[in-house]
Amino acid sequence: MITLIRPALVLIVALTAITGLAYPLAVTGLAQTLLPRQAEGSLIERGGRVVGSRLIGQPFAEARYFHGRPSATTAPDPADVTKTIPVPYNAANSGGANLGPTSAALSERIKGDLETLRSDNPGSAIPVDLVTTSGSGLDPDISPEAAEFQVPRVARARGLPEPRVRALVAANTADRLLGVVGEKRVNVLELNLALDALPPG
């Protein structure tokens, strides 16, 4: 037994230092040198202020912006820290709704969201990603169909012709990797930044 304690102690200490400190710190150093923008979180600045990260979705409610997917993230209730309150797109506490396929709560939520969305664009089929929460609650993307669905509302709110907005959506639609891997998607924050950057008129 004694003959086993020395190697166990030495290896635990040495390998902990190597894998728990040297390795992450070396990777941090390399990443900060070689890929500083990504290593810091792919932040987007506008007018000298950080407006978000291109990888992290943020809440949009105004009609003149494209909206992301519903988000189920929460935060502690300021009135009672043992409870949580819904705070969509809380990027300090990621998580999903975790409602199962036979959940009455899921059914109720989708029903409510569908009614709100219908008034945006009556007559069009509603894409499924606009009424389902993402796994992280921070999904930065929507499907091209979900963007197309919102084009009339955004164009109306901004007084822009629909084709102009549609062209912007197309320019901000990313294809699958090599046309195969992943899904077509539109980054909501980048699309909205592009909208804001349009010259007035």
Next chain:
Amino acid sequence: MTINGWIQIALFCAIVLALVRPLGLYMTHVFTGERTFLSPVLGPVERGLYRVAGIRPDHEQDWQSYAVAMLLFHALGFLVLYGLLRLQTVLPFNPAGQGEVAPDLAFNTAASFVTNTNWQNYGGESTLSYLSQMLALTHQNFLSAATGIALAVALIRGFSRASAKTVGSFWIDVTRCTLYVLLPLCVPYALFLVWQGIPQTLQPYIDATTLEGAKQTIAVGPVASQVAIKMLGTNGGGFFNANAAHPFENPTALSNLVQMVSIFALGAALTNVFGRMVRDEKQGWAILAAMAVLFLAGTAVTYWAEASGSSVLHAFGLTGGNLEGKEVRFGIVGSALFAVVTTAASCGAVNAMHDAFTALGGLIPLINMQLGEIIVGGVGAGLYGMLVFVIVAIFVAGLMVGRTPEYLGKKIDAREVKMAMLAILCLPLMMLGGTAVATVVAAGLAGPANAGPHGFSEILYAFTSAAANNGSAFAGLSGNTLFYNTMLAAGMLVGRFFVIVPALAIAGSLAAKKTVPASAGTFPTDGGLFIGLLVGVILIVGGLTFFPSLALGPIVEHLAGAAGQTFATGG
């Protein structure tokens, strides 16, 4: 289901298959003590470690010493991890000012990481400091993975040696695995992940002002270094609460594909290590083929179920599959495939919320874990789990023809079969026993977030995941309570050590046996008949054990959903 979806699945399989032989060759060199191309750099480090630790490079252990060394190493790792978590408020690298980790949560998390489970009752970005993430979690990600691989290699030595007293040195196997396999793969992999967008910083969380003027605090940290080993080591414990669904843990379709490949890479390659070390690569391919049959069947079911969507979505006329709990960039196929991969291996990382999967889509991850994650498996854990089933399959074949069963020239006797059954039976004991307790006591019933059969599935999934050392969850379950922290930790510890120790006992007794030459009566174990028999034994043992529990959960939920029924909580 789409053609493109199947092309993505085929692409994934092709990449994994292409890696099996090169990685298998390299790992064989590492574990037979040969020089590798990294020896000039790492050799001095390795020899220095041995000198300080008093390890003789030529000294090997019998299976009992190997097992005691392994248990001692785990016990120390457990104490270090528990201590670091409990002390995180007074230790450095805590820019977000994370508070104290409660004793039961620290106990659960320590058990979780030491056993390579990585069940997340902790919230990641809302609970742990950067130091806890690096020193406590990342280091155990390496060591628990290295231990798993070491054990698989020890069992392989049992098959490949004859009349031997020893099965290798635990210290050397763990050190070489960490230095020569895991670290050299993780450094470039972590940088690739940063390139894809995963943060790697010690800066505090970022305060952003959104376009609509709201405040958004964005959690960052040294994420990439942890994600790399969490995948390669099939640990699965996330830096963030949402795990690989979080855009900072899995930013792109490419990172998703590579992460899935890295979950399978080492486990699949170990079948080739097995083949090479028993001097017949076809034996390794036969085992991988049995794994592939189970994997492809599971993938087809989950992909089909998720692409078909759920009854709730259908009731509103929504098409396009079940996107609830999934990310747009991965879509249906990228999420369904990931779910099958992560539970086929004992990874447990998730890129979509399994809780929100359709009943049948979520059934497959459950079955994968209940079978013991023998499909590729956790690094090492899958192979020794599969070899345990091989022994049972060989035993059954022997009974059928009335001959003493043998495998790779080793006679399989009562002792090996008993040990194999012990390893196989401890999993249902913890999975079903734990579920049974939780469904009758109030503290257990307080856990589920969903009502009806889905609530039962949440409990079943938790105990299954814990005992199988997977770590994925039907995350609606409120697991961070005294009851679940303790019960699940017990499940993890039993699920790990009551499989490992019998597996080592098998290694010891096999290594001591003589090799008998193959004769005309020897059952060939590299052909389709054997693969079929092995798959059959796995499905029969698994089916008989777990079908009743599945019938109460996912299966009844599927039928209720098909009848248009929904379940409300509190009603």
